Amino acid sequence: xxxxxxxxxxxxxxxxxxxxxxxxxxxxxxxxxxxxxxxxxxxxxxxxxxxxxxxxxxxxxxxxxxxxxxxxxxxxxxxxxxxxxxxxxxxxxxxxxxxxxxxxxxxxxxxxxxxxxxxxxxxxxxxxxxxxxxxxxxxxxxxxxxxxxxxxxxxxxxxxxxxxxxxxxxxxxxxxxxxxxxxxxxxxxxxxxxxxxxxxxxxxxxxxxxxxxxxxxxxxxxxxxxxxxxxxxxxxxxxxxx
Amino acid sequence: xxxxxxxxxxxxxxxxxxxxxxxxxxxxxxxxxxxxxxxxxxxxxxxxxxxxxxxxxxxxxxxxxxxxxxxxxxxxxxxxxxxxxxxxxxxxxxxxxxxxxxxxxxxxxxxxxxxxxxxxxxxxxxxxxxxxxxxxxxxxxxxxxxxxxxxxxxxxxxxxxxxxxxxxxxxxxxxxxxxxxxxxxxxxxxxxxxxxxxxxxxxxxxxxxxxxxxxxxxxxxxxxxxxxxxxxxxxxxxxxxxxxxxxxxxxxxxxxxxxxxxxxxxxxxxxxxxxxxxxxxxxxxxx
Amino acid sequence: xxxxxxxxxxxxxxxxxxxxxxxxxxxxxxxxxxxxxxxxxxxxxxxxxxxxxxxxxxxxxxxxxxxxxxxxxxxxxxxxxxxxxxxxxxxxxxxxxxxxxxxxxxxxxxxxxxxxxxxxxxxxxxxxxxxxxxxxxxxxxxxxxxxxxxxxxxxxxxxxxxxxxxxxxxxxxxxxxxxxxxxxxxxxxxxxxxxxxxxxxxxxxxxxxxxxxxxxxxxxxxxxxxxxxxxxxxxxxxxxxxxxxxxxxxxxxxxxxxxxxxxxxxxxxxxxxxxxxxxxxxxxxxxxxxxxxxxxxxxxxxxxxxxxxxxxxxxxxxxxx
Numbered sequence: 001x002x003x004x005x006x007x008x009x010x011x012x013x014x015x016x017x018x019x020x021x022x023x024x025x026x027x028x029x030x031x032x033x034x035x036x037x038x039x040x041x042x043x044x045x046x047x048x049x050x051x052x053x054x055x056x057x058x059x060x061x062x063x064x065x066x067x068x069x070x071x072x073x074x075x076x077x078x079x080x081x082x083x084x085x086x087x088x089x090x091x092x093x094x095x096x097x098x099x100x101x102x103x104x105x106x107x108x109x110x111x112x113x114x115x116x117x118x119x120x121x122x123x124x125x126x127x128x129x130x131x132x133x134x135x136x137x138x139x140x141x142x143x144x145x146x147x148x149x150x151x152x153x154x155x156x157x158x159x160x161x162x163x164x165x166x167x168x169x170x171x172x173x174x175x176x177x178x179x180x181x182x183x184x185x186x187x188x189x190x191x192x193x194x195x196x197x198x199x200x201x202x203x204x205x206x207x208x209x210x211x212x213x214x215x216x217x218x219x220x221x222x223x224x225x226x227x228x229x230x231x232x233x234x235x236x237x238x239x240x241x242x
Numbered sequence: 243x244x245x246x247x248x249x250x251x252x253x254x255x256x257x258x259x260x261x262x263x264x265x266x267x268x269x270x271x272x273x274x275x276x277x278x279x280x281x282x283x284x285x286x287x288x289x290x291x292x293x294x295x296x297x298x299x300x301x302x303x304x305x306x307x308x309x310x311x312x313x314x315x316x317x318x319x320x321x322x323x324x325x326x327x328x329x330x331x332x333x334x335x336x337x338x339x340x341x342x343x344x345x346x347x348x349x350x351x352x353x354x355x356x357x358x359x360x361x362x363x364x365x366x367x368x369x370x371x372x373x374x375x376x377x378x379x380x381x382x383x384x385x386x387x388x389x390x391x392x393x394x395x396x397x398x399x400x401x402x403x404x405x406x407x408x409x410x411x412x413x414x415x416x417x418x419x420x421x422x423x424x425x426x427x428x429x430x431x432x433x434x435x436x437x438x439x440x441x442x443x444x445x446x447x448x449x450x451x452x453x454x455x456x457x458x459x460x461x462x463x464x465x466x467x468x469x470x471x472x473x474x475x476x477x478x479x480x481x482x483x484x485x486x487x488x489x490x491x492x493x494x495x496x497x498x499x500x501x502x503x504x505x506x507x508x509x510x511x512x513x514x515x516x517x518x519x520x521x522x523x524x525x526x527x528x529x
Numbered sequence: 530x531x532x533x534x535x536x537x538x539x540x541x542x543x544x545x546x547x548x549x550x551x552x553x554x555x556x557x558x559x560x561x562x563x564x565x566x567x568x569x570x571x572x573x574x575x576x577x578x579x580x581x582x583x584x585x586x587x588x589x590x591x592x593x594x595x596x597x598x599x600x601x602x603x604x605x606x607x608x609x610x611x612x613x614x615x616x617x618x619x620x621x622x623x624x625x626x627x628x629x630x631x632x633x634x635x636x637x638x639x640x641x642x643x644x645x646x647x648x649x650x651x652x653x654x655x656x657x658x659x660x661x662x663x664x665x666x667x668x669x670x671x672x673x674x675x676x677x678x679x680x681x682x683x684x685x686x687x688x689x690x691x692x693x694x695x696x697x698x699x700x701x702x703x704x705x706x707x708x709x710x711x712x713x714x715x716x717x718x719x720x721x722x723x724x725x726x727x728x729x730x731x732x733x734x735x736x737x738x739x740x741x742x743x744x745x746x747x748x749x750x751x752x753x754x755x756x757x758x759x760x761x762x763x764x765x766x767x768x769x770x771x772x773x774x775x776x777x778x779x780x781x782x783x784x785x786x787x788x789x790x791x792x793x794x795x796x797x798x799x800x801x802x803x804x805x806x807x808x809x810x811x812x813x814x815x816x817x818x819x820x821x822x823x824x825x826x827x828x829x830x831x832x833x834x835x836x837x838x839x840x841x842x843x844x845x846x847x848x849x850x
Binding site: 049075080088089091095099100103104111114154 | 715717721727728734
């Protein structure tokens with residue numbers, strides 16, 4: 001469903017991504033891990049069209065989206081969340097999601113229908129009680145769910161999750177893992193996630209890519225990687241931010 | 243041919259003055275993220291002060307410059323405390339500073355209109371009416387003196403920023419505000435000094451402008467076009483950048499003024515501004 | 530059971546709101562019938578005009594967060610269009626106002642294409658400079674009267690009839706524009722604009738074509754301002770770059786929107802009514818410069834202390850107090 005072929009991106013003299021290959025098949029939950037500064041968020045920004053790749057291609061559902069604009073990519077069915085959550089602060093929770101629905105792929109143009117659909121999504125994420133609360137007054141965990149709700153609202157086929165597990169306690173991590181599986185199983189959405197929290201990655205992903213310094217270090221199932229020497233070395237001595 | 247050359251030279255001289263006019267604007271933007279749309283209005287104020295000193299007390303504008311700079315610095319400090327400092331506490335500093343200084347500009351402009359009438363004036367000490375003759379080319383002394391003033395003022399500013407302790411503090415705050423605060427530099431005091439200097443330099447530039455152009459309270463809007471253009475082309479906060487950009491803009495003005503009517507030169511400048519903003523907003527001479 | 534009651538309450542409120550609206554409009558429309566002193570017609574004309582202008586600005590400025598300091602350019606385009614059409618070709622202003630709006634819209638498309646790509650600060654200053662440069666061009670352009678301005682005759686009716694016609698026209702225009710803006714606010718278009726204001730990058734990931742939406746808001750606002758300008762130009766029977774391109778009008782538009790609260794359609798309306806009434810009074814009885822100085826100061830105060838509008842600020846005070 002999503003494929004990256006030799007993706008490279010530099011910022012001035014810094015090579016953020018170098019000849020990165022990756023692929024995510026439909027229905028999978030794939031993880032991307034790596035030390036801080038290894039280029040994970042940059043990759044997401046390249047995939048979603050915020051920075052163009054300097055070389056290489058990004059292919060989504062068979063279409064080359066390397067040069068596409070962010071809103072075009074969203075319209076094709078690729079949604080993302082942000083590492084530091086960015087809800088639309090001045091709007092209510094319901095408005096946040098309604099706007100996403102109205103511009104999403106279900107082609108809903110009527111405000112009333114949009115709100116109905118938004119409410120359904122909020123129910124799925126157990127946020128419907130806070131629907132009229134301004135997004136700015138939510139607690140951190142709720143803001144994360146709102147971020148997710150907004151991404152789901154555009155009816156994506158692929159969801160890019162940027163460190164959704166950071167700052168959560170064990171209980172919350174468990175709940176979020178269940179949620180991820182629900183999204184994949186009930187809504188049929190493929191998931192590509194970037195994560196630092198090892199527990200969450202090991203518990204959800206079928207395939208994991210490891211990158212370091214913008215290059216692919218290894219790829220495989222969680223079990224394979226746990227035995228991989230290079231991967232273990234890459235993580236030793238690095239400050240874990242769980 | 244000599245006509246074009248004259249135009250270019252006039253343009254370059256003017257460009258130097260525009261550089262002084264703009265350097266303070268870039269400084270406040272670079273150090274405090276404050277976009278002072280009222281910057282040019284203080285240039286007009288400076289022109290008025292020099293004018294009154296000349297007309298009422300017979301003091302030559304060049305001699306009045308040190309006093310003028312001091313007074314304008316003081317004015318800048320007041321404006322800083324009343325307007326700029328509160329703005330820096332706002333959520334969106336850039337937007338708040340633009341809107342607030344837009345208001346401030348109107349206030350100062352209309353105060354000048356109220357007290358001094360909106361008629362156009364010129365600052366013309368007797369020596370400005372003479373001209374310099376080099377071969378076929380005539381250069382009037384007004385622009386030359388204006389340019390000389392600007393050159394000195396910019397050099398002074400550069401010296402201050404790079405060779406004095408306070409000046410280096412200003413640069414440090416701009417490049418790394420948190421780091422600067424950590425080493426004990428008081429950011430508010432730095433901002434106050436920066437803003438004061440900015441307004442003082444605007445005032446001096448106003449005197450230089452007044453020797454060439456007629457000025458009146460509302461002309462600051464037009465001068466703002468030059469300020470913004472030079473700052474963007476030269477790179478925000480760079481004194482050398484402003485200087486070079488000023489000369490470049492001056493050159494362009496000189497060339498186009500030889501062939502286009504005056505108003506269209508400004509359209510050209512505006513178009514140039516848009517092009518630079520679209521393709522190289524960090525400036526042609528940045529870094 | 531509760532739901533039924535709630536629905537009934539909302540229906541009643543909506544009905545009451547519409548009733549109030551119709552009543553107020555009826556009163557305003559009928560006002561000239563009582564033959565009030567001309568001063569009032571002039572005063573209210575200016576109130577309606579500012580209401581219309583402020584709303585047209587707020588489409589982009591308040592809903593999208595792209596603050597334009599040069600909205601006057603579109604207003605002036607409209608004013609000059611009717612002025613030229615009337616003085617050179619003797620055409621009726623009410624049709625040519627629409628033409629003025631069209632020209633303003635075209636200007637917005639041409640300028641908007643580069644300028645709307647710029648970040649907030651650059652957009653704002655560019656918009657300011659657009660107005661400045663246009664003023665300079667018009668000062669030197671023979672066709673529009675350069676620095677003498679254009680003067681043309683009013684309609685061959687009594688002053689009263691003239692004033693009344695303009696009063697009614699501007700009233701209808703203000704009402705129409707307010708309704709348009711209100712409709713946009715509550716529509717999908719408005720939702721998209723507000724998403725852009727809150728976080729433009731996030732809006733893009735939501736599938737919102739941000740450049741297109743911004744352009745639509747910009748052009749619509751420009752068109753409406755052009756139409757308003759068209760009527761105004763004819764009303765004044767005189768246009769001149771210094772007067773018609775006045776920066777002070779730009780400031781007032783900004784102030785009224787921020788003062789009233791730029792997030793909804795009611796805010797600019799409230800700001801326009803309150804402040805243009807006050808403005809007219811101050812200008813008439815104290816002086817133009819003092820009025821501008823006061824307004825400049827008020828803008829500084831509003832943007833620093835009450836960025837969500839004076840009403841919100843007052844509510845906040847009473848809540849804390």
